[in-house]
Amino acid sequence: MAVIRFNALREVYGRKPVAFEPPSLLTSDYFGVNVFDKFKMEKYLTGEAFEQVMEAIEKGTRIDRKIADQVATGMKAWAIENGATHYTHWFQPLTEGTAEKHDAFIDLNADGTVLENFSGKLLVQQEPDASSFPSGGIRNTFEARGYTAWDPSSPAFIVGKTLSIPTIFVSYTGEALDHKTPLLKALNVLDKAAVDVCQYFDKDVSKVIATLGWEQEYFLIDTALYNARPDLMLTERTLMGHASSKDQQLEDQYFASIPERVSNFMREFETECYKLGIPVKTKHNEVAPNQYECAPIFEECNLAVDHNILLMDIMRKVAKHHNFMVLFHEKPFKDINGSGKHNNWSMMTNTGVNLLGPGKNPKTNLQFLTFLVNTIKAVNNHADLLRASIASAGNSHRLGANEAPPAIISAFIGSQLTRMLDQLEKTVTTKKMTPDEKTELKLNIIKVPKILLDNTDRNRTSPFAFTGNKFEFRAVGSSANCASAMTTLNTAVAEQLIEFKKDVYKLINKGVKKDEAIFQVLRKYITDSKKIRFEGNNYSDDWKKDAIKRGLTNVANPVEAYDAYLTDKSKKLFVNLGVLTEREIEARNHVRLDIYTKKIQIESRVLGDLAINHIVPTAVKYQTMLIENVKGLKEIFTEKEFREMASGRLELIKNIAEHVKYIKAKTAEMIEARKVANKIEDEHEKALAYSKTIVPYLDDLRYHIDKLELVVDDEIWPLPKYRELLFTR
Numbered sequence: 033m034a035v036i037r038f039n040a041l042r043e044v045y046g047r048k049p050v051a052f053e054p055p056s057l058l059t060s061d062y063f064g065v066n067v068f069d070k071f072k073m074e075k076y077l078t079g080e081a082f083e084q085v086m087e088a089i090e091k092g093t094r095i096d097r098k099i100a101d102q103v104a105t106g107m108k109a110w111a112i113e114n115g116a117t118h119y120t121h122w123f124q125p126l127t128e129g130t131a132e133k134h135d136a137f138i139d140l141n142a143d144g145t146v147l148e149n150f151s152g153k154l155l156v157q158q159e160p161d162a163s164s165f166p167s168g169g170i171r172n173t174f175e176a177r178g179y180t181a182w183d184p185s186s187p188a189f190i191v192g193k194t195l196s197i198p199t200i201f202v203s204y205t206g207e208a209l210d211h212k213t214p215l216l217k218a219l220n221v222l223d224k225a226a227v228d229v230c231q232y233f234d235k236d237v238s239k240v241i242a243t244l245g246w247e248q249e250y251f252l253i254d255t256a257l258y259n260a261r262p263d264l265m266l267t268e269r270t271l272m273g274h275a276s277s278k279d280q281q282l283e284d285q286y287f288a289s290i291p292e293r294v295s296n297f298m299r300e301f302e303t304e305c306y307k308l309g310i311p312v313k314t315k316h317n318e319v320a321p322n323q324y325e326c327a328p329i330f331e332e333c334n335l336a337v338d339h340n341i342l343l344m345d346i347m348r349k350v351a352k353h354h355n356f357m358v359l360f361h362e363k364p365f366k367d368i369n370g371s372g373k374h375n376n377w378s379m380m381t382n383t384g385v386n387l388l389g390p391g392k393n394p395k396t397n398l399q400f401l402t403f404l405v406n407t408i409k410a411v412n413n414h415a416d417l418l419r420a421s422i423a424s425a426g427n428s429h430r431l432g433a434n435e436a437p438p439a440i441i442s443a444f445i446g447s448q449l450t451r452m453l454d455q456l457e458k459t460v461t462t463k464k465m466t467p468d469e470k471t472e473l474k475l476n477i478i479k480v481p482k483i484l485l486d487n488t489d490r491n492r493t494s495p496f497a498f499t500g501n502k503f504e505f506r507a508v509g510s511s512a513n514c515a516s517a518m519t520t521l522n523t524a525v526a527e528q529l530i531e532f533k534k535d536v537y538k539l540i541n542k543g544v545k546k547d548e549a550i551f552q553v554l555r556k557y558i559t560d561s562k563k564i565r566f567e568g569n570n571y572s573d574d575w576k577k578d579a580i581k582r583g584l585t586n587v588a589n590p591v592e593a594y595d596a597y598l599t600d601k602s603k604k605l606f607v608n609l610g611v612l613t614e615r616e617i618e619a620r621n622h623v624r625l626d627i628y629t630k631k632i633q634i635e636s637r638v639l640g641d642l643a644i645n646h647i648v649p650t651a652v653k654y655q656t657m658l659i660e661n662v663k664g665l666k667e668i669f670t671e672k673e674f675r676e677m678a679s680g681r682l683e684l685i686k687n688i689a690e691h692v693k694y695i696k697a698k699t700a701e702m703i704e705a706r707k708v709a710n711k712i713e714d715e716h717e718k719a720l721a722y723s724k725t726i727v728p729y730l731d732d733l734r735y736h737i738d739k740l741e742l743v744v745d746d747e748i749w750p751l752p753k754y755r756e757l758l759f760t761r
């Protein structure tokens with residue numbers, strides 16, 4: 033067994049970096065070459081088709097059949113010229129990652145010859161045989177078919193020899209079976225609600241987009257070592273492994289110089305990203321050994337979500353060229369930092385104004401304040417739902433483990449803004465303000481932009497932090513599809529903005545002047561949402577107590593966190609705004625629970641197997657070696673000499689026996705507990721049983737296995753150790 037580990041290590045030590053030279057062009061010369069973007073559309077489409085597609089992108093209008101045929105013809109011409117032979121509808125089912133089924137462009141002529149064909153019908157809608165994707169019961173009940181439908185707002189692109197067309201994925205009855213469908217609906221309602229509110233400040237605003245700039249953390253592990261760890265291969269995380277004597281305690285990894293091999297890998301995936309129009313910009317070493325991060329320039333939210341999921345796919349593929357495996361799991365290694373995916377989010381108008389960017393004059397500043405306060409209020413309204421939107425088996429290892437925010441949602445805005453909100457809360461009263469009071473308030477608000485520019489207040493422990501001109505949702509897991517968090521956030525903010533408009537309208541109807549009505553409503557919101565604002569250390573134990581006193585929740589268990597989707601408040605949010613129907617909400621929760629159960633089930637099986645067929649035999653083998661040695665000593669030495677010499681060894685033999693006994697017994701118990709859990713019919717109860725009765729065994733077994741790793745002869749230990757996984761480069 034150990035042979036595998038040593039062969040893997042030999043392979044790693046023998047590796048030379050695979051050189052990669054990016055094209056000797058300026059990035060701007062090849063950026064987006066593989067994307068059917070606006071410029072290519074203009075070139076390859078008829079004027080009429082181009083206009084309709086642009087209108088569909090900007091206003092969400094429908095594209096008629098005749099035009100779809102024209103678009104398909106243009107897209108095909110461009111794709112074939114660029115070497116594509118196949119096309120696929122590219123979609124994001126409720127599993128992780130993306131799905132694609134490739135079809136060749138060919139059709140048969142009557143005489144048996146072949147021609148390249150691609151019609152509007154094939155572009156607009158397809159029916160993949162997708163009965164194996166999770167639907168939460170939606171498809172079993174009525175129709176097994178699923179449909180994919182073109183999303184013109186995210187441009188088609190070529191990967192390899194395939195033209196990929198971003199699509200939504202819905203059931204025969206129109207219910208969403210993917211991440212994209214509700215996201216698009218959420219973005220649409222946010223657009224309308226935000227434009228409505230912007231009318232108070234600027235009549236030229238006719239469109240508001242949500243913007244998203246994600247930061248993606250990941251680990252790189254050598255392929256040979258990865259392949260020698262069945263737990264990594266099957267669960268993406270190490271289920272055992274004692275901490276390395278040195279890991280991140282010296283804080284010498286963060287922003288350190290990037291190893292050459294890693295650098296080559298980064299250059300290659302960046303190049304592939306640029307070809308696909310993904311504007312990756314920043315990269316650096318993260319805190320843990322072998323952990324890295326990359327971030328693009330922010331984009332429109334739907335496009336940014338597609339680009340993130342596409343990037344993850346590209347990274348996995350490119351990593352293989354450099355003999356790396358990319359780990360996106362939230363906690364691949366115990367005792368060192370896990371990986372997150374910060375979601376930087378804001379809203380931007382068609383007039384180019386960032387609605388969370390402090391303005392330059394009182395008017396734009398009141399607009400900024402309006403969107404800031406409404407966002408905080410939205411987070412306050414739906415904190416539990418936001419928490420649910422980032423819950424997963426993987427992320428539960430990370431949240432609250434002193435490296436990421438706890439499962440308590442709160443918002444940080446920095447001392448200057450806090451002072452400003454406090455002042456606003458005090459100044460404005462329901463009675464009419466004096467002109468002096470108004471002037472003072474406006475003057476104070478004018479001061480904001482300057483102050484913010486000089487003072488980039490940071491609180492790295494906050495799950496939802498204002499960072500100057502955007503909010504950063506930091507609790508998102510590294511393997512997650514951003515759509516889940518973004519759908520929830522955008523819907524919650526849309527609902528709040530609609531509410532705001534109503535509240536202001538009520539006051540205006542009573543004769544209150546517009547600006548003052550806005551001030552009064554904001555003031556009330558500031559008071560109402562005070563409990564969600566927290567400026568202190570989110571990692572501290574005091575905060576956990578304080579948060580509960582404030583009425584905030586701290587739901588550590590993802591299965592329980594998912595319940596927030598099913599409350600009347602959450603259903604009302606999604607249903608009233610037309611983002612998800614009640615049936616879709618319930619179906620999605622079934623899928624989440626099912627995925628959770630299966631992930632823990634797989635981890636438990638893998639750990640059980642490894643414990644019994646890797647660890648126990650190794651420990652027993654070493655124990656036998658010790659016994660042989662003790663027997664030999666006994667033959668050679670006098671009784672007295674022997675006793676002195678062998679006492680430690682005898683202890684060790686006993687110690688190994690105890691761990692082995694414990695591991696065997698606990699593994700058997702865990703299997704029995706699984707059998708009990710598997711019999712539970714109700715998905716929620718079953719997932720809960722897995723979280724409460726199986727997860728503890730994973731930690732417990734690991735403890736004893738890790739103890740054995742410390743005492744068993746290194747030469748026969750079968751699995752690559754943490755120091756090898758994390759430090760061989």
Ligand code: ADP
Nearest residue numbers: 243244245246327328329330376377378386502
């Ligand atoms: P950090 O210090 O957190 O790394 P950066 O300034 O590097 O902050 O930005 C992180 C991410 O935030 C980048 O992806 C960036 O494009 C994004 N970002 C900046 N402004 C906005 C915005 N208005 N909306 C959304 N994302 C933004």
Ligand code: MG
Nearest residue numbers: 247374376504
């Ligand atoms: Mg950041």
